[in-house]
Amino acid sequence: MRLLLDTHALLWWLADDAQLGVQARGLIADPGNDILVSVASLWEIVVKSRVGKLRADFREISEAIDRDGFSSLPVSDAHLAALEKLPLHHRDPFDHLLIAQAMAEDVTFLSGDGNASKYPVRVVDCAM
Numbered sequence: 001m002r003l004l005l006d007t008h009a010l011l012w013w014l015a016d017d018a019q020l021g022v023q024a025r026g027l028i029a030d031p032g033n034d035i036l037v038s039v040a041s042l043w044e045i046v047v048k049s050r051v052g053k054l055r056a057d058f059r060e061i062s063e064a065i066d067r068d069g070f071s072s073l074p075v076s077d078a079h080l081a082a083l084e085k086l087p088l089h090h091r092d093p094f095d096h097l098l099i100a101q102a103m104a105e106d107v108t109f110l111s112g113d114g115n116a117s118k119y120p121v122r123v124v125d126c127a128m
Contacts, residue, residue, distance in 0.1 A: 001027065001033045002033070003035055003036065005110050006095070006112070006116070019112070019127060022128070034071060037072060038098055039074050040101070046058055082100035087119070089118040103120065110124050112125060
């Protein structure tokens with residue numbers, strides 16, 4: 001299975017946070033699954049760290065992503081084309097791009113965001 005981690009799912013995984021559910025942990029830890037981390041999530045982490053909404057060390061996160069064998073997902077023209085057509089069920093631009101990427105890549109989105117299920121994308125609740 002190919003899974004795109006929502007930013008909070010990534011952070012919960014890296015922090016071993018109890019908010020990340022047992023099923024989600026199993027999916028991420030399964031060596032048979034391809035775990036994708038979007039450059040948009042890294043951008044979100046840096047932006048929120050800079051404005052004081054999040055305490056995170058980008059270098060440590062980047063190293064942990066590599067250590068855990070996750071794949072980086074850059075933003076492509078296909079992702080932006082999907083984003084352009086995405087309905088505005090909510091206003092978070094980072095979530096919009098992540099959802100568009102999951103749709104364009106035909107991967108499952110691992111997220112705890114209740115708005116994600118409003119979009120035509122496969123979602124697994126990361127709290128489960």
